Amino acid sequence: MSTVETTPETVAAEAPADDGQLKRTMGRFNQWDTPWLNPKLLTGAAIIGIILLLGVLGRFLWDTDLAYTASSPLNLPPPGFVNTRGQEGIWEHPLGTENSGRDMLAVIILGAPNSFLIGVVAATVGMGIGIVLGFTAGFLGGWVDELIRLISDVTITIPSLMVLIVIQSALRQVDISTMALLIAAFSWPSPTRLIRAQVLSMRESGYVQMAKLSGSSTRDIMFREMMPNLIPYLFASFIGNATGAILAAVGLETLGLGPQRVPTLGGTIYDAIQSAALLRNMWWWWGIPTLLLATMFIGLLFINLGFDEIANPRLRRSSQ
Amino acid sequence: MMSTIRRGLTLAIVLAILSLTIGVMAQDVAREDTVIFDIDSSQIANPTNFNWLVPGTLRNHGAHQAMWEPLFILNYETGQIDPWLGTSFDANETLDVWTLNLREGVKWSDGEDFNADDVMFTINMLLGDETATLAEAANMQQWIDSIEKIDDLTVQFNLKEPNPRFQLDYFSVRIWGSVLIMPEHVWAGKDPFTFTFYDEEQGWPIGTGPYTLTSAETDRMVWDRDDDWWGAAAGFQDLPEPLRLIWIITSTEENRAQLMSNAQLDSVMNLTLGAFEAIQARNPNVVAWFPELPYAWADPCARQMSFNTQVAPWDNVNMRKAVSLIIDRQQIIDVAYEGTTTPSRSFFVQYGGMEPIISAIEEAGMTLSPTADVAAAQAMIEAEGYTMNDNGLYEKDGEVLTADVVVNNSSIEYTRTVDVIVEQLIAAGIDAVARPVTGATHGDLVNNGEFQLSYDWDGCGSINEPWNSMNRYTAQFLVPIGERSPGSNNWVRWDTEGNAAYSEIVGEIGVLPLGDPAIVDMVVEAYQYLYDEVPIVPLVQASKLVPFDTTYWTGWPTQENNYNHPATWWNSTHQIIHNLTKAG
Incomplete structure (x- = not known):
């Protein structure tokens, strides 16, 4: 919105003596100097990318039918280890097997992306609803705002885990998408409130007022003028939401309320707990999914921190 | 590194669990005076309801092992019926009048006498249940015409028909429980459907057993020894050694x-082989029925899958047969039981006493393959108009062929089998x-018929004769969907001409003396209907790996010390408790 056109040439002509400042100013236009190339964001994205790649490529490289009951020998450790019965691991099952004859590598290949997918779908749906309701409430105000606020406040107070458990037990079969949608049903109020707060402070900005004066429609102002300014913030919020959704999903799965047959990381931990895997020294059964979940959460945390820095230049400067 | 993490996690879990038990353990009874049992149940929905007559009320949380004593106990090892509150139960020559003699000197824990009035009251209460839904009501009503009090210690049962198994089936802890006699002086005037039999001020519940209730919570029941127990005074048995049972x-x-593995549990109801071996590696004091593989005791309740024969498509016998052919029993044994049991050859338990019956069934051509015949099953499904879709699932008229299998989730044995x-x-x-x-x-x-397929053991009943299990599928117990099946019998709602013929033969078997030579042929004839119409699919024999810890207590039942079987969730556990002695 600046009224004076500033180019590298004019900057150089006006301040030839201050070499350092020139470099810094020039640097801003370096194509690699974009806040989106944030190291934390990239690290997090790489971690999540590797886990997803494992799921995508694994399906082509490994027989995923081995992820189901009675498909492999029971209780085998990874190669190089022995189980409590003295059986040695074999390379046909490089991550071992559990006590119903599921191959752990196949379980991980199917389970890791499944757990992630639940988080992403739930967060997408939750954020989508949150964006629409948050913008509507914040921008329109009045009774619409009060109504949306009331509904979201009420929804936040509902103990979602309890409701999810009841719904889960009523369904014939819980699959990945059902689980994601169930969690999404409780993951929209938080983004709604946060976005509403942002919109409230933003709607008094000059450019919004200007857009209003120039006759832009409410929808255009909300989604064409204001939303682009919130994108880094929305991404950060999205990642936070996805983390929360994965956590909720894993929580349900670990309680035995996840998908019955489709492998998930939480469900695998549940099976391990049910079958005394800790006592039986079957560390590959509970340890590998736990490690993967921890890695996944660390990846999401890095992405979240990265987006935080992109959205907040002060954080970026302090980290530099 | 990994073992350090594992040890850390193990310790954390153990500490968390122990902290749960500390509330009880920290009271005035020492660990070495306490016996701790495990039950594979979900949380107790209503721990202060001790009305065992109402379906769904738990009683194997100590109530029928420590407080309520049975009249008699069937000894699985000797084949004899051991007297307990009753001293004898004799039939006349025609087997339709049975006379029960009660032990003298038996008292309820509140000091009142236990006598014929209590027996009369309890049986009449069951006979008077018009809905036949109270526990054992259907069984009592099936047989008893009237009862008479002869004197304070003698009761006469006049049966509608001869029944050679009357004592064995209902009063001898043949399997799990028996008809429990309730105190008339407490129950009189109470509604048996709503009375909870719990009142701290009145000291309820009461029983004749050597333990009384100390506390009842959703996850634990604590029973303390009653040092004034009648049995010691009457010279029946010494006071049991444990001061507290949990x-x-x-x-x-x-x-x-x-x-x-940390000696905080003396008896576990059932474990997988792998877990048992891991425990033994850490706590060598842990023993099981057999000292080596397969370790497990053969439970009398063979596992099976049951159909709701009233709902489509399982009302179609060919569809039921197809499922039966798909099931690979050997794979169930290999995976879910890790080789510790055997495939079922019929729906009967494979005890020695049942062998002539099972052999006769097999010789008549009614065999069950341990392995599957999927091709034959698929041919049968396709003959019913189903075609396989792109997902490898059968569908007809656009609807995919589904099968929901309900399973009790309290033990990994059950869920693994269903998986x-x-x-x-x-x-x-x-x-x-x-x-x-x-x-x-x-x-x-x-029981209400709200299911498609079920994993269960409800053909359970027969031990050494065939009638009891067969009777559970007879037409007399048929009720429509939505009504509760009487006595949990025939809830598969098998209701065909075949069932009518089956029921008639089973009825005839029921009145013959035990061991009558005609029985085998009649069983074969009746079993043919069950075999052809497949209301249930026998799966495998049940094995229960029941570990006992001898760190604090010895005298547990084992194959060597076989005074009876090791089921500590049965009404017969009174015998086990009296056999326990402090270790060391």
């Missing part, structure tokens, strides 16, 4: 195993799903 719900195998069955059905083209539910919910669903 039954706790441990939920997962991990919990059970951790507690037992294997579900995979077998899916691989054959049936969209099967396991529906794990609590034991009480499972009971409600099947």
